[in-house]
Amino acid sequence: MARKSLVNRQARREELVARHADARAELKRAVAHPDTDPDVRAEAVRRLSRLPRDSSPVRLRSRDQIDGRPRGVLTRFGLSRVRFRELALRGEMPGVRKASW
Numbered sequence: 865m866a867r868k869s870l871v872n873r874q875a876r877r878e879e880l881v882a883r884h885a886d887a888r889a890e891l892k893r894a895v896a897h898p899d900t901d902p903d904v905r906a907e908a909v910r911r912l913s914r915l916p917r918d919s920s921p922v923r924l925r926s927r928d929q930i931d932g933r934p935r936g937v938l939t940r941f942g943l944s945r946v947r948f949r950e951l952a953l954r955g956e957m958p959g960v961r962k963a964s965w
Contacts, residue, residue, distance in 0.1 A: 866932030874927055877918045884919035888912065 894900050894908040917923070926937045928944040936945040943951070952960045 866927065866934060870934070871927065871932040874925060874932075877924055880916055880919040881921050881924060884915055885921075888915060888919060891915075 891908045891912040895905055895912065900908075925934055926939060927934050928937055928947055929942040930947055931944075933944040933946065937943070938945060938948055941948055941957075948957075951957045952962060
């Protein structure tokens with residue numbers, strides 16, 4: 865089980881990313897567009913750097929939905945490999961079977 869403080873920090877980051885997504889996308893569009901005036905581009909870069917660091921989606925970490933474990937998360941299920949195996953072996957995940965050959 866992950867520490868509650870780390871899970872809470874991740875939740876705060878997710879909220880910041882959602883809140884600043886539109887502004888960040890607009891500024892990045894202005895920076896990346898080849899026809900943007902250099903002064904406008906420089907201002908967009910400055911404004912982009914003033915946004916909170918945690919509002920960048922790169923800083924998000926995929927975590928297990930049940931206990932918050934940060935490593936070995938299967939994106940398709942949103943579960944860590946440990947939790948996935950537990951639930952699959954108990955038959956609590958519909959459509960998932962243990963392979964045997």
